[in-house]
Amino acid sequence: MATLKDVARLAGVSVKTVSNVVNGYSFVKPDNRRRVEEALAATGYRPNLGARNLRRGRTGFIALVLPELSIPYFAELAGLVIAAAQEHEWNVLIEQTFGTLPGERLALASLGPHLVDAAILSPEALQESDFDLPVPAVLLGEHAIEVPISRVGIDNVQASVAAVQHLISLGRTRIAAIGAHPHRGTAALRLEGYRAALSSAGLPFEQELVIPALNYHRADGAAAMKALLDMKNPPDAVFCFNDLLAIGAMRAAGERFVRVPRDLAIVGFDNNEESAYSSPSLTTVAPDKAAIAHAAVDLLHRHVVSPDLAREDLETPFSLQVRESTVTR
Template identity: 50%
Template sequence: MPPGLKDVAARAGVSIKTVSNVVNGYVHVAPETRARVQEAIDALGYVPNPAARRLRGGLSGVIALAVPDLRSPYFAELAGHVVAAAAPRGWTVLIDQTDGRGDRELDLVAGLHRHAIDGIILSPVATPAAELTSRHGVPSVLLGERNSRGPVDHVAIDSVAAAADATRHLLGLGRRRIAVIGAPDRPTAVTRQHRLAGYRTALADAGIAARAGFAVPVGGLHRADGAEAMARLLDTGARPDAVFCCTDLLALGAIRTLLERDIDVPGDVAVIGFDNIDAARYSMPTLSTIDPHNERIAQIAVDLLGERLGERPATAPPPREIRVEHRVIARESTLGRPPRRR
């Protein structure tokens, strides 16, 4: 059994009430007593029970959002949508990033649930959902692609189907030598595994064999990674006539390399990305992409969390899997520029 208030009180030589006062941040505790209790909490690894705290004091009106990388426009825009969806409920959103590392995901969740938050929206990368959510009693909603159902509500698009649709868009334009930038470089890159699978499915359905060397792995998902991956592909002597990139940032980097080498986009190589970030509408050329409906994902996640917070455990439904529809947005990077009007 995990340590409780009684264990901390015994180690610190104080009453259970004093430990409760320290845990709940009451100011009328002597500094030396507070320090002794905190030492006992740290030594025992005591974690306050947030469910019990909510029963005693009601909801705090604060939720948390944990995402892999706030430098990514996709996650920055997602965070903005979550804040906007939470505002009508009067909720404050605490936002932090995990860097996509398993240890960081576990540490962050452990740290978040010590605070008086009502629920967590998570976008895990490296840690199984069951391991994350089993460590705290806070209602949670998971975002992003996963390989199996988990113990809590989950909202995501079908990345396999979306990647297949992106590849079919290129096929529909008569492209046949289609490469993919963003192939997974590690087993935990589940999202990229799904998008690679979708790419391969579309090629197979069209009777086109996947070419050796046309699936280019990346170590990151930013513009520099896309530019470097495109350069590596071209340096092998490969000459694709189209590229599906697993994120918009990878696509923007890939286009930069193509243009630097005097390869016309989309005349010589058509490029499509994934995420429909705001920058995709203003790049030169504008970027064709998959729109995952980020705003809808955020709204559904907040709504699911709100339902959990308003339900009693005995009547709560089982974990729900929500699939959000996607769409292909065709722009200049695959269609070319429209003719100028005189």
């Protein structure tokens, strides 16, 4: 295996110059950088990350704590976080909590500076007293509790307003919501956006049109949709708090011979890959997941490098992907 000395000898520069190039420092003369890069390629040199991290007092790992990897949003986000972490030479350890308080507390208990350098967390049940963490951390998404930890996410209220306003613009007046949940902070915010959009359009808020979901799976969406269709006056549109709920709702509507979107318009949330290939394809709120992943990892890196860095809230963009579940093409 080639060493820094081998590269330096071939390039005709000092070992320090080679180290500066390998570590990405910018103050290397262009000619020296070119010679070092050519020598790196010729020798096949690979840095010893374990030794480097040991010298830095780091492990080379971060934790990613997510509710449920079977939900496509979190699976897609995990892949993007892994890619972003590689840019900082971090490996990612993934913990799945199922969104329960015991599961999330167990995940936090496993965090320690001897195992990971930092953590990215997407909690659903943690309480304010749980956030005395031994390593730097960044939260994903918006939460009802206020904690002194940096956060990255989208504006769930405004994203939900956009989804419901789209349905209203299509002439829909009896709009239901699927996904209310007593412990999910994002659910409360999406419900707030739903109510705000109805109010601004002069439409009444009807509690019976808000159907809770214990989980955010397809079966939960199907069950909620059946309950809505059993009403004497069923809705003409539905805003679902994630794409799996929406896909389950579309399935249930089809089984009752309710045509989507002619009889019933449906909007989801998350823009999972499946939403573009469902039949009909699903209109959905699309968070910029790549932006979320990169912002979270970059912010985490800044906290690791500068432990006294002040708390930051970073808001990433979203868009509404209009597809066949609301507009006939």
